[in-house]
Amino acid sequence: MAERIDLNLKVNGADHSVSVHPFARLLDVLREDLRLTGTKEGCGEGECGACSVLLNGRVVNSCLVPAVQAQGAEVVTVEGLAEGENLSSLQAAFLVHNGAQCGFCTPGMLVSATDLIHRCPNPSDDEIRDGLAGNLCRCTGYAKILDAVHTAAEREAAR
Amino acid sequence: MDHKIVGKNTQRLDAVAKVTGRAMYTDDFFERDMLVGKVLRSPHAHARVTRIDASKAKALPGVVAVLTPADLPKIKFATAGHPWSLDPGHRDVEDRLILTDKARFVGDAIAAVVAEDLLTAEKALHLIEVEYEVLPHVLTAEDAMQEGAPLLHENRPGNIVSSFGVQFGDVEAEFQNAEVIFEGDYETSIVQHCHIESMSAYAFVDSDGRVVVNSSTQIPHIVRRIVAQALGLSWGRVKVIKPYIGGGFGNKQDVVVEPLTAAMSLAAGGRPVRYCMTREEVFIDTRTRHGMKLHLKTALSRDGKLQGIHMQVLSNTGAYASHGHSIAMSAGGKFRPLYDFRAIKYEPKTVYTNLPVAGAMRGYGTPQIFFALESHLDDIARKLELDPIELRRKNLIKLGHQDPLTKNVVRSFGIPECIEKGKELIHWEEKKQAHQGQTGHLRRGLGMACFAYASGTHPVALELAGARIVMNQDGSVTLQVGATEIGQGSDTVFAQITAETLGLPVDMVHVVTTQDTDITPFDSGAYASRQTFVTGIAVRKAALEVRQKVLEVAARRTGLAPAEMDLRDRMIVETSLGRTVCSLGDVAMDSFYDRLLAAPITSDTSANVRINAMSYGATFVEVEVDIQTGRVEVTELWNIHDSGTIINPKLAEGQVHGGVSMSLGAALLEQMLFDPVTGKPLNPNLLDYKLPTVLDTPKINAAFVETFDAAGTFGSKSLGECPTISPAPAVRNAVMDATGVAFHKIPLYPQVVFEKFREAGLLAERSVQHV
Structure with missing residues (x-):
């Protein structure tokens, strides 16, 4: 298995390229690699919904999504809901x-x-x-x- | 009294940070080269570690340190979040080690790994070799007290942690002379806080050699002391930081992960180490709410005047004391300033068992006591054919009542109005009429229950709160408190108190929400519904001192005496004329830059609050019970509170909604389950543990009866824990009203309810009807 995998994805409208561990979850990439810590981990088992993000327009528990599955995807997190200082x-x-x-x-x-x-x-x-x-x-x-x-x-x- | 800001719906100070994802919680901070910690836990409920070999784990690449009990100081410490007691007789029970070589429940922490990443840490756990000598274990309080039962701790015969009770009057004489005596048994289950943020901390040693612990805690100043005690460090060498907290509910009024996290960092040469529990670990090795068994025996007259009560409580505290020794005692005192008994005998026994540790949880044992008492009162009313509301009304204490034991005085007493209001709001009489003669499988019923609660812990414990206000050059102020914002909204309330006192808009009060024990003033933290009441007094005191200093500077400028002026809307006003004499900004600039008299306006004060205020309230509820399935649905619910003056109605409603939902969870759904043979937890996750979802939660209505309590700031009293007390017994009483079946144990889970209905013949009736 490859040591690291190159992952390209668009988060809150911005393109990102990161090199991730093959086991990394989308949640880890968002929080640790991109430092978008608004998305929270409450259980890591898909039960609490604290890590909900939009993946290609559909809501998912990002703790259950392998990061590699987000290859080329568009992700929206809580940080992407406002437009600048204008809240949704x-x-x-x-x-x-x-x-x-x-x-x-x-x-x-x-x-x-x-x-x-x-x-x-x-x-x-x-x-x-x-x-x-x-x-x-x-x-x-x-x-x-x-x-x-x-x-x-x-x-x-x-x- | 006419207030500009107190009593208004000031928006939460942290609202924008929270809706934009900018609010930083413990896990959101990353230090360079941060390591992670993991814990090896006992698979046995009771076992002695006979051999532990960590050499293979230590050899695994990426492992930085492995900790076993032998690597740590053998200092037993108490974890309960109370102020330190100078009197050794009142100290918390020192029964815990950071890692133990005698496991006392399934999941007890035996060893720990510090590694470069989580996967390595987890791999290393499997490489630690442990041999256990398995010991017999006990899971129920009754079994634990049996002669010959295995002892969890050497110095506690019978596994009894505490059996300190109270009594006054002659309860035996009341039973001898009583026209009627009633007895009943009631039971509550073990439930969990389920704050959505896990228990989490990270620690490192800074460049000055100080141990810095960043933790999700309700009690930063207490964490500092206990980390130092557990590790044998001088207290000043430890610094605790509390950022935003994702809920606590009492679980974080206890020291859980911090000493171990600090030990992990010390073992890794001071490098930053994060230890964030998994959800399973939160269920197993933090704290739970005590499951209690209660036997009530009550003497009363035939027309329903309560005379004496003997309450026996058996409280299962699990493997370590935590708050166990004080909860049963504290909770048993709350009904005394509500119902007027001539004699009370309260006999609690708190017992160690080989289960996860029970500790503080919203209400601190009081929900369990009131579940029993308020169910018992309805059982009495039903037997004597009395109206349950009248039974309660007839027995209320009076305003001015002084508790014979605590000496606390009731200075405001809104419960009669709460009862009246609840009855009207739910349309009690009309619904009673409408429910007459129900025969179908869906039956509606009405129930109610009352409660009383305190504001802080006086006179049992110290109630000390610190506040510091610094006036900035623009006339705004920066407020620091040692009290802890954990989501309840206390920072906003303190800003309102400050703004009201200083004639400032709230946005000119900057509250430092991050606690840092090096910087923020001393305060014992968020618990006992003490913050608005106790810390509010300190904040008001600091604001009044700043106000006086502002007026003194203004007096220099204007020649008027301070007493002739007032602060209004950022201006200094000559009170008698309503005339503006100078701006607050002018005064602030003088205080910083006057070449002769400059002295910044500050207050750094504390309040040792030696008074208490009783809060009251009631739940009124209508339920619909499905006889065929055992499902209980809440169709209407009102929680009415007398919490004195409400400083922020919207925040107060939020407290009520959350507290009620927690009580409804305990009444209908929630229960930690254990294998009766092995003691293994069966549902330590948020799928199998039935935390109410939005689909399970009915519309919750909050209402207030605002009294004025002279003891509290602007007349305020406690609220935080209050809403969690009366909903469960009210639901239970409503189910009895609907079906005639008295339940004595919660939760009223459909299966249990269904089985009891079958036992009671309710289902048989229906099948006959079908034939």
Whole structure:
């Protein structure tokens, strides 16, 4: 097996070439090689959703994706949700509704919610819950996260 | 009182950092050539290590160090996050070593590896040869107390860690004279905190020879002491840094990974070493919530006046004491300032077993006590055909009540209003009517439960908090506290208190959120719902001192006396006329640059808070129970709190939502499971351990009854842990209301519920109906 593998991928709009261990996970490449530490590891087993990122437009648990599988792929992390200092509607709604407490699930939650709103522009409460079912939070009882996603979805729909 | 900032929904100071991914947590810092640590854990619940050979592991390329018990100081230390007690009789139990040669639970730490990368470290673990002499083990408190049971620790006969109880009045006389006596048994299961950020730390030795530990902790100043104690270092040689924390809930009110991580770095010549637990390790070798078995015996009059109670508690604390010795004791005191008993006898026994270690978890044992008591009160009400709400109302203590043991005085008492409000909000009477005569397989029921809680630990422990304010040249201030922001929003609340006191907008209060024990003032940390109450007093004191100094400088400028002026909207105002006399910025510049009188305006103070305030509240809940499947669904829930003045309503609601959801998890889903023969954990992961997802969590409604407590800053009292206490018994009582079946153990998992319904004949009824 090769010692290192050359990996080319686009993250948050920027091209990157990194040399990675064959066992590296997409999460490791993002956090350690690219120092995009907004993406968190909560369990490393695909159960908590803290490491959610968009891979070619679909939400994945980056702890379960071998980095080599992201060859040539386009990845969006929490750092890529805002445009410069302009927060996305979802991020702005999280501020207004106090959607983050400890903040550790927040990046994954935002990424999953972004994916949800893209897939399902006018989501019902059930659809939002379905879209966030893979993201665990222990601080908020999900209440203010749901409020924030509702608000952001309404704003997006009104555009 | 008219406030500009207190009572308003100030946005969290850290909100932008958290939604953009910029907030840095322990694992987000990378040092050059950082090494990783891994731990070898015992496969046996109870075993003595007879031989350990690390030579093959040490020889593996990439391995920097291997640690075994022989490589570490033989200093037993206590891990509980309490202030040090100068009185040796009140110290925490010193029963732990960094690595042990006697495993006391499956997963106890035996050896550790430091390597250049994780894969090498994991490979090296397999190369460590360990021989064990397997010992008999005990998993339940009852078994552990049996004569002849294997002893976990030499100096604890019967495996009893603590059996210190309290009593007042003559409970035996109450039983002799009682018109009615009730007895009941209740049980809670072992659950876990499940903060989404793992337990994590990294350590290195800096260029001055100091041991620096960066840790995800609620108690940085205590971690500093305990790392030094465990390693035999002078306390000043250790420096602890706490960055953003991804949730704690009490698990990080304990010293878990820090001494080992520091030892790993020392073994690697001071190089930086990270030790971040896997989720499985977090389940197995951090802390859990004590599973308790409670026997309640109550004397009362036929019309429901409570007279005496004898409460016996058996608390399973697992393999090491952690907070075990203090939790059962502390939790047993919380119902005294709620219900008026003439006599109370409280007899807890906290017992070692060969299970993972139980410690502090949101509510500190109080949720278990109130699950039993509030279930018991509903059982009594049902038997005596009393209204459960009236039964509680009839027995409430009165404002001004002084606890006979702690001497704490109840200075604000909003529970009667909380009960009234809850009843209205859930439409109790209307729903009761609507639920009459239900016969289908889906049945609805109503339940409620009350609680009382304290604000900090006075008079049991020291309540010391530090605050430091420095006024900058632009009139803004920098606030440092030793208290710990762990997600609850305390930094924002402290900024609000400071801004209110100094007439500043909140964005001119810069709070240093990173704790560094070299720099930030001394404070014992985030626990006991103490921060707004205890640290708030220190922050207010510091802000008042700064205010006075500002007015003194303004007096020099204006010729007015300080008492004639006030601070409003960054201006100094002559109070009687409402006239602006100078700006705060002018005063700040004078304080820095006046050639004769310059002296920067600062306050560096602390508060030793020797007072407490009781917080109150109640849960009102409606459930729908499916008789055929045993599924319990919460269809409406209200948590109503008297936490005094609410400094930030939106943050307060957030605390309620999270606390309620944690209690609902314990009521309906969550339970750590162990193989009854081997003691091996069966579900140490977030798939098999049923942490509520967004699909499992009902809409949670929060409401407040705002009293004013003279002891707290701007009238505030505790809130953080309060919401976790009453939801579980309220749900249990609602299930009884819906079905007539009394459950005595949580969680009410569908299978358990279904089996009990079958036992109770509820399913038989249905099958007859079908025939």
